[in-house]
C-alpha cells in the first residue's frame with residue numbers, strides 16, 4: 137500500500153513537471169531586451185525552485201513508502217534537530233537573497249522610472265492610457281508634442297471624449313484619441329497609466345511588464361519593442377462584469393508605418 141501511494145505521489149509530480157520541462161503552454165515570445173532579461177531571471181528562479189520541489193516530492197514518496205510498513209518498534213517523539221534547522225533555514229535564506237541580487241537590476245529597470253517631463257521628445261514616445269470599464273483609451277500628444285489639459289466636466293463618452301480633453305485649450309486641439317496602440321519598432325515608449333473608475337491592469341504578455349491603473353494616481357511603464365507585430369493588451373485586474381472583454385492591441389510597426397498612421401489619425405480631427 138505504501139509503495140502504491142509513493143508511486144501515485146511520484147506520478148503526479150512527474151506529470152506536473154513535464155509541461156515545465158518541455159515548455160508546452162509556455163509564455164509567448166518576448167519582444168523587448170528587458171523581457172529577455174526577465175525570462176532569464178524567471179528561468180533561474182524556476183530551475184532553483186523546481187529542483188527543490190522535485191527533491192522534496194521524491195523524499196515524500198520515499199517516506200510514505202518506507203514508513204508505512206507495520207513495525208514492532210514503539211513510536212517515539214522527535215524534539216527537532218538544531219543543526220538541521222540551522223542548515224535548511226540558512227540554505228533558504230541564501231537562495232532567496234541570492235535570487236534578489238540576481239534579479240534586482242531587472243526589477244529596478246521596470247519600476248524605478250525617474251519622473252521626467254510628461255511631454256514626449258524626439259527619442260521617446262509617450263502614450264497616455266486610461267482604463268475604464270471596459271475599454272482602453274489611448275491618447276497621443278499630436279503634432280505639437282504637447283498633451284492638452286483634461287477636465288472631468290468635459291468627459292463625454294458618446295461624443296468621443298472619454299478622458300475629458302479640453303480641445304480649446306493650448307495643446308489640446310491636436311491630441312489623438314484611439315482605441316488601439318501603435319508604436320514604432322526600436323523606439324523608447326513610455327506608457328502613462330490612469331483610470332477613470334476602478335482598478336485595471338495594463339498587461340502585454342510579450343512585453344513581460346504589467347501595472348495597475350489606479351484612480352487618482354499616475355503609473356508609468358517603459359519599453360522598447362524590438363519585434364514588429366500585433367500583440368494583445370489585456371486587463372489583468374478583475375474590474376467588473378465586462379472584465380473578460382476588456383482588451384485592445386499593441387501594434388509594433390516600422391517608423392514609416394507609424395508616421396503614416398499618426399498622420400491619418402490627425403487627418404480625422406479637422
Ligand SMILES: [Cu+2]
Nearest residue numbers: 336371375382
Ligand atoms: Cu479592467
